[in-house]
Amino acid sequence: MKELLLCIDHTMLKPDAVWSDIKKCCDEAKEYGFGAVCVNGCYVQKTTEQLKDTTIKTVAVAGFPLGTQTTKAKVYEATLAIEQGADEVDMVINVGALKDQDYAYVVDDIKSVVEAIKGKALLKVILETCLLTDEQVVMACQLCEKAGADFVKTSTGFNGPGASVHHVNLMKQTVGNRLKVKAAGGIRTLQQAKDMIEAGADRLGCSASVAIAKEIMN
Secondary structure (H helix, E strand, O other), X not given: OHHHHHOEEEEEOOOOOOHHXXXXXXXXXHHHOOOEEEEXXXXXXXXXXXXXXXXOEEEEEEOOOOXXXXXXXXXXXXXXXXXXXXXXXXXXXXXXXXXXXXXXXXXXXXXXXXXXXXXOOEEEEEOOHHHOOHHHHXXXXXXXXXXXXXXXXXXXXXXXXXXXXXXXXXXXHHHOOOOEEEEEOOOOXXXXXXXXXXXXXXXXXXXXXXXXXXXXXX
């Protein structure tokens, strides 16, 4: 089960999170062997310092949680996060542009961030699957692949239902082995985590990571 714990991005993205919450996440990641800690931009530098001399990655978010920022703003946010030590960036797709079928804009939005951090960090694109039809999920995955993203990710967890086995499976079927899949939002039990991995997820975004780890140990 150690492999499953390494797949977890231990996440603290609450707007009212204080530094002690973030530090606790870093300490828990070290204790339980999680693969990464995912935080908002203002905590990236301090998180990187906390995780120094470990193999645990720092994950930053960009365009979070709505995805409606301008492309330039997303690029700046991602670039600054890398400068402060982030190993990976999870950016939110522009859902409105996707629904408007402005696919050129969606690709450019993602590709601009890809090019800004290429060779320095991986990019995961959050689709916010709960707001999309299956056809839109498939299209979003195809656009992410075209733009050069490394991962497609289900959800922010801020807009209704998070990850589902159905959506993870659909995303995996669409991207195959060309991109990886991250399931995030509402994964609170070991069984849910296993289900997501079985459906095709390579990574899991969880705030209930410790509860999952304790289930494994019991």
